[in-house]
Amino acid sequence: MTDRKLPSLFQRHWAESALAIGAVLIAAVSLWVGYDTMRTNHELVAAASWPIIEMSDSDRTPSGAPDLLLSAINAGIGPAKVESVELSWHGKAYRSSRQLLRACCALPRGAQAQSTPYETSTLDGAVVRAGQTVNLIRVINPGEDPAVWHRFHALLYPGEQLSLRICYCSAFNECWMTNGYQLNPPRVHACPVPKVPFTG
Numbered sequence: 001m002t003d004r005k006l007p008s009l010f011q012r013h014w015a016e017s018a019l020a021i022g023a024v025l026i027a028a029v030s031l032w033v034g035y036d037t038m039r040t041n042h043e044l045v046a047a048a049s050w051p052i053i054e055m056s057d058s059d060r061t062p063s064g065a066p067d068l069l070l071s072a073i074n075a076g077i078g079p080a081k082v083e084s085v086e087l088s089w090h091g092k093a094y095r096s097s098r099q100l101l102r103a104c105c106a107l108p109r110g111a112q113a114q115s116t117p118y119e120t121s122t123l124d125g126a127v128v129r130a131g132q133t134v135n136l137i138r139v140i141n142p143g144e145d146p147a148v149w150h151r152f153h154a155l156l157y158p159g160e161q162l163s164l165r166i167c168y169c170s171a172f173n174e175c176w177m178t179n180g181y182q183l184n185p186p187r188v189h190a191c192p193v194p195k196v197p198f199t200g
């Protein structure tokens with residue numbers, strides 16, 4: 001009968017310690033791989049939901065009518081939550097299209113949309129779907145006062161100091177501030193509230 005010697009207490013201590021350390025290392029690696037996978041998946045989902053608001057101006061509607069359009073388009077692939085909009089002309093912010101058209105384009109004070117045809121839409125607080133267009137201001141031509149149309153037409157050209165600041169967020173609350181003509185607008189931690197918001 002062969003005698004089998006059991007490992008000494010010292011040998012068993014180091015063997016058990018090595019197994020325990022190995023188990024801890026494996027758990028740590030698994031945890032890191034899981035975290036990295038989760039982070040990568042979050043980035044992929046966020047990229048697949050990325051919105052970008054761009055401005056567009058035109059003197060023709062899709063139907064061919066000679067109307068002036070100042071529009072915001074979500075050219076991204078995810079919805080955009082518009083948190084704030086500020087529209088300024090010559091450095092002064094305006095709350096509505098009517099106020100702007102009175103200041104820039106000699107819209108008569110008593111004029112309604114029926115007498116000098118124009119339309120406006122609200123972008124502030126809106127959720128803009130991917131590919132959706134929102135017409136901020138539409139000035140219809142011909143109208144009873146074509147001078148408003150011609151003045152606003154000149155306003156849309158560069159150098160007329162008409163500026164926009166739009167702050168919007170993705171579904172994951174990642175936010176950007178844009179002037180509507182930036183491919184890579186800067187990220188912001190939170191959207192500021194303008195002193196004079198443009199509400200349309």
